[in-house]
Amino acid sequence: MNPTPDATATPDHIAVSDRWAAHNYHPLPIVLTHAEGAWATGQDGRRYLDFVAGYSALNFGHRHPEIVAAAKDQLDRLTLTGRSFHNDQFGLFCRELAELTGTETVLPANTGAEAVESAVKVARKWAYQVKGVPDGAAEIIVAGANFHGRTTTMVSISTDRTARNEFGPFTPGFTVVPFGDIDALRAAVNPNTAAILLEPIQGEAGVVVPAKGYLADVRQLCDDTGTLFLADEVQCGLARTGTTLALDHEGVRADLYALGKSLGGGLMPVSAVVGRADVLGALKPGEHGSTFGGNPLACAVGRAVVRLLATGEFQERSRELGTYLHSRLGELEGVTEVRGRGLWAGVQIAEGRTTGVNVSEALAGRGLLCKENQGHLRVAPPLVITREEIDFGVDAIADVLG
Numbered sequence: 001m002n003p004t005p006d007a008t009a010t011p012d013h014i015a016v017s018d019r020w021a022a023h024n025y026h027p028l029p030i031v032l033t034h035a036e037g038a039w040a041t042g043q044d045g046r047r048y049l050d051f052v053a054g055y056s057a058l059n060f061g062h063r064h065p066e067i068v069a070a071a072k073d074q075l076d077r078l079t080l081t082g083r084s085f086h087n088d089q090f091g092l093f094c095r096e097l098a099e100l101t102g103t104e105t106v107l108p109a110n111t112g113a114e115a116v117e118s119a120v121k122v123a124r125k126w127a128y129q130v131k132g133v134p135d136g137a138a139e140i141i142v143a144g145a146n147f148h149g150r151t152t153t154m155v156s157i158s159t160d161r162t163a164r165n166e167f168g169p170f171t172p173g174f175t176v177v178p179f180g181d182i183d184a185l186r187a188a189v190n191p192n193t194a195a196i197l198l199e200p201i202q203g204e205a206g207v208v209v210p211a212k213g214y215l216a217d218v219r220q221l222c223d224d225t226g227t228l229f230l231a232d233e234v235q236c237g238l239a240r241t242g243t244t245l246a247l248d249h250e251g252v253r254a255d256l257y258a259l260g261k262s263l264g265g266g267l268m269p270v271s272a273v274v275g276r277a278d279v280l281g282a283l284k285p286g287e288h289g290s291t292f293g294g295n296p297l298a299c300a301v302g303r304a305v306v307r308l309l310a311t312g313e314f315q316e317r318s319r320e321l322g323t324y325l326h327s328r329l330g331e332l333e334g335v336t337e338v339r340g341r342g343l344w345a346g347v348q349i350a351e352g353r354t355t356g357v358n359v360s361e362a363l364a365g366r367g368l369l370c371k372e373n374q375g376h377l378r379v380a381p382p383l384v385i386t387r388e389e390i391d392f393g394v395d396a397i398a399d400v401l402g
């Protein structure tokens, strides 16, 4: 007989996940058990200020009371129907999200990668139906150092060796040009180009903001050549940069936007493609879908998120506190560059500064959750953070780099 595990003993969660989970991540040795607002609490009772915010999935902080209340209310009524039936949340979610983003039509999905995949599929279909591209010949241009998710097609367009290595064969039909280089983009566009797919600000690459005018030039190029502009705003969208959409800073409109991460309010995966009705209209019944996409629970959560964003409060917080965050980070010793916008910063660490120390672990030791990646820190606190909390976090970074 197998020994019965002692139900009262505290399991060693790190050892259990090491043994039973696939090793596709390398997490810090912290086991979180609670969180509220900008703070998370570990199993040992230690509190940490969250400077990661689930890579923007937690823009409203952990367990925002209005989002949690909307979810609880929906949990007591209706959670899943499938799209074979209507439900009383779906249409309203689509309308409210379209109104918030100034778009016409919403295609719901679950994860960010799925939203970008869906935008790619729609762009191809549109190219065949409307632009007259010969069947099977549609091309999509993407930027180097992009991050669009982990599906086979999304890693097909990645330039990151680790993300691609041994996952081929890859999806054809894509051309990669350097991010921020309008001449390279111009040279790559041809009559079979269906779309240009870009992150307006590249998150995983280290919060890379293109030069002023680049995104407007992309829009112009698309207009001149009858090409769609697909904006992946999964990470940069929904108030992270201080505006509802990151492209708003440049006064530029995309034809389709992929949204995700914080659209789920930190509770569950909710994503969508939003944009032009005539482009999304290329899809007919049965041609595309998702079992969970647009489920009533997700829509109720998404509607609560849209309500919070509609006040403009989070965009304003990101702008104002973002200015403060950037000025404080810019003064740090051992930092060569601070990139980004609003409460979002890529902090480039001077070479040699961190030799022999694990920066993320040292920061956790000072009560700050913040991940170092390829020589930079990505700072993205929940937008509910206060000025004093920003000071706490930046002081911890100063300590570790100093």
Ligand SMILES: *Cc1c(COP(=O)(O)O)cnc(C)c1O
Pocket: 055, 110, 111, 112, 113, 114, 116, 147, 148, 149, 150, 199, 203, 204, 232, 233, 234, 235, 236, 260, 261
């Ligand atoms: C996170 C991210 C994705 C993928 O989202 P998942 O929900 O992890 O599939 C796509 N694009 C960008 C810009 C992202 O940051």
